[in-house]
Amino acid sequence: MSMRWGMTVPFNGVPLAGHAAVFTALADAGFTDAWSAEVNGTDGFTPLTLAAAWEPRLRLGTAIAPVFTRGPGLLAMTAAALAESAPGRFQLGIGASSPVVVGDWNAVAFDKPFARSRDLLRFLRPALAGELVDGDFDTFTVRRFRLERPPAVPPRIMLAALRPGMLRLAAAEADGVILNWLSSADVATALAETKQAGPDFEVATRIFLVPTEDAGYARTIGRRLITSYLTVPAYAAFHRWLGRSETLAPMWAAWQAGDRKGALAAIPDSLVDELIVHGSPAACRARVQAYADAGVTIPIMALMPTPELTSGGLPALLELIDGLGRTTA
DSSP: OOOOOEEEESOTTSOGGGOHHHHHHHHHTTOOEEEEOOSSSSOSSHHHHHHHHHOTTOEEEESOEESSSSOHHHHHHHHHHHHHHSTTTEEEEEEOOOHIIIIITTOOOOOOHHHHHHHHHHHHHHHHTTOOEEEEOSSOEEEEEOOSSOOSSOOEEEEEOOSHHHHHHHHHHSSEEEEESOOGGGHHHHHGGGTTSOTTOEEEEEEEEEOOSOHHHHHHHHHHHHHHHTTSHHHHHHHHHTTOHHHHHHHHHHHHTTOHHHHHHTSOHHHHHHHSEESSHHHHHHHHHHHHHTTOSEEEEEEOOOHHHHHHHHHHHHHHHHHHSGGGO
């Protein structure tokens, strides 16, 4: 498949109502995709709905909509509405999310994440095609659900996956996989588990960018990101599987002991540089291209704040988007 070039939206510091110029700048710079996340900022669908209306050149995707925080019918309706708003341009990315997002923040039990992801994937496929769904799944039961407004072009469904079981499920039953928190050198390890996928199988990867030539600042941000994510059990297990147990053991030990400063200090520069893209726009673009060269068909940049962006406001953001775009490559 041809590679696309994605960016995470919305941008911090820019109100949703001001994103029309941002979406236009993305498309002008050669970005093909706008992808949203859903943690504790905006929901995953509202920014994409605005993009659907304001910039018809962009393809849209969620990375991810959690499988626990909406009921099956509501998630199908929400996805169908966006698919109707952007025919043929929307991809629905779903995933388990985390115990914090699901349990602590949304008061839903984070039980059997693999089974719930599999069941929702199996529900969404016929539901978004307009079929009647009536039956028992392992983690929920649906009685006589049919979309009143099924989209003319059902969205492709992608599954977020880290380790072999979920990667193989994505290859067997989804239209693509969404990877996260891995280096370009790790891509081959993940994709080795998706060999049974068909030729149209898509591979999206979220890539954290700190677009500054101040390496010290970038590594400080990178360390904070690493301790925020790689102490989560699922991501810790993922990096053990990738072979980073020895590298990350000091950080995990300090974190477990409640020593947050020690955990940050235990992360070597080399690991930050592997997992966090930083540098000039040209350097960042080259690092993102390495993911594509490794087999990623939709690299999705996720910009982190820098002093340059904070002080420069919207003009600085638009200039950066142009520098990161494919038209300048």
